[in-house]
Amino acid sequence: MHRREFLGAAVVGVACAGRAVAAVADDAGGGGSLYPVRTIPERSLPVPTTVSPELQKVIAFVNPPNQFAVPKSRAEWAALQAGTPAMLENVTKLRESLGLGLERRVIAGVNCFVITPKDIPKRNRHRLLLHVHGGGYVFGGGESGTYEAVSTAAATQTKVISVDYRMPPDHPFPAAMDDAMAVWKVVATQVPPRNVGFFGISTGGAMVLLMAQRAIREKLPLPAAISAGTPWSDLSKTGDSYFANALVDGVLRQYEGSLESFARIYAGGVDLKDPRLSPIYGTFDGFPPTILTTGTRDLFLSNTVRTHRRLRQAKVEAQLEVYEGVSHGQYAIDHTAPETAEALGEIAAFLDRHLGVADR
């Protein structure tokens, strides 16, 4: 029988599932599914040779699982959220080498950073990108967290406003979203919304999806396009890659520990599957065109492809980019890697194709 099953599967010639179930159904069920849980044995994972030397270096770095402790005091929270001098130096150097200006501006009472290319091409003069940073809803803000905003402003040669939204412990859900939406409401009166793109990675990727969903609910203007990088679209441990890519992902490693803690701290008691927290449970009807970016080792691979499918099911133009060997967010970490240029290039081209150019 096994040979037949293999044949069927390999040539996609036989719907063999019925027999398969009979073969395994006497095991114990688990994982929320009716079917038995499999054990994947220990195995070796080399750094792939199918990516650039620069990206190999990025992939070779592996965080220890659960090495990131939740702060236990105000001082620890402050230190976490301030970022490090090395981060600030790194992003400042990058920004200056790319010829971008940075200005702090308070919009609708919310701290923002405005990142401006030196010579904006005519086509982009009336365009704007609105950015929300990542960091599990609990860190990643401040000037030291403007790396994505800087690299995307450079790749697109477009002005970026990055929202430095409020965070726990003082400001759990919905403060971050309230801040981002408050900024959007103002920005949408100053720049034609059809000339605006939203972008973000990880938590920021989820937030831009949530922002569009909330704009639709609240009958606010929508941006012309969205770039959601490996979005944390499901804050609960739901989705196959939370299991299949656990410990394969060198950045996030696993759901248990930091990620789960951050989700619960931000949610403040609200169900993690609430569509205001996890956009995958919301509706994607009427969404703007969206580009999604992830990697084959990403713990959020399922978060990304599930979002892609939901968008496609809602007949939204949605483009999926998956980078070889890449863990969470690694496609955007090292601006010297050709894959980073490629990923930002795809995003820039997608936004350029969808954003309007006229001054009103």
Added chain:
Amino acid sequence: MHRREFLGAAVVGVACAGRAVAAVADDAGGGGSLYPVRTIPERSLPVPTTVSPELQKVIAFVNPPNQFAVPKSRAEWAALQAGTPAMLENVTKLRESLGLGLERRVIAGVNCFVITPKDIPKRNRHRLLLHVHGGGYVFGGGESGTYEAVSTAAATQTKVISVDYRMPPDHPFPAAMDDAMAVWKVVATQVPPRNVGFFGISTGGAMVLLMAQRAIREKLPLPAAISAGTPWSDLSKTGDSYFANALVDGVLRQYEGSLESFARIYAGGVDLKDPRLSPIYGTFDGFPPTILTTGTRDLFLSNTVRTHRRLRQAKVEAQLEVYEGVSHGQYAIDHTAPETAEALGEIAAFLDRHLGVADR
């Protein structure tokens, strides 16, 4: 330091690779890369709850690793390549229930199956899809192997010609490709090439890529579009998911054993990285628009996304679809699963968008 690294990675705020390397570079290198090989510990993998009940059933089926022995005699080869009565019954039932006709036809000396929908919509009357089956270059032919041809003819409501190409042990490389190209040369004189799409899954997915590359090399007509499902684009064990998804993929399981044997039997001594065997090493310049389909657990996830990147680098319109929790080819196994309808629907829409309609 670890907290800083995590911060950097999670918010994509710091290029931390340089320090990472310093931390691990004293380990032994391996896997063809300069960097140390990681060990991924044993872990549990439940059937995902984020897919339909029908697809959960498909995913719950798991082949034992290496259960597929290479035939040791002519009789064993014949049995393998004949398929089973159950497969034939299954595909015949499906075909009849979908109202499709089947005709055997010899084209350019090559056995083919012509699958014809009962009432072809006007828009598709002058269109044709050319199909090459999967099966590791060593099985999957004959009428019992026409499942993909049947399901795609139904999804597209377009006539399909499926090439029953010659296979090892009597006919190793390049017989399969010679047969497919001989059929294409004839078909291209009978139907306007701009009205033709190529499609295939697995080995068939690789073959349609190789066919387009060879058509470009030999200055033959190109089809209007290609659908390559989880293509075996690299016959060598190169690509991250050969490692990361080993034993996670419930269908192919791993490279070692059957897959490697089939590759070597087909290649007949030719280097597995020869671009006539592994299209990833060929050029994609001038390619027709291509849709690629895979799943998050697919052993060929890297084969698929590497191909997607190569196409995009060559400025080819290329659409990537990745299905949640799906192992090799499982998106197309069970025609009752909504995900199968979705995947075939994406492919049908892509082909419809690119194929011409006029009779010449």
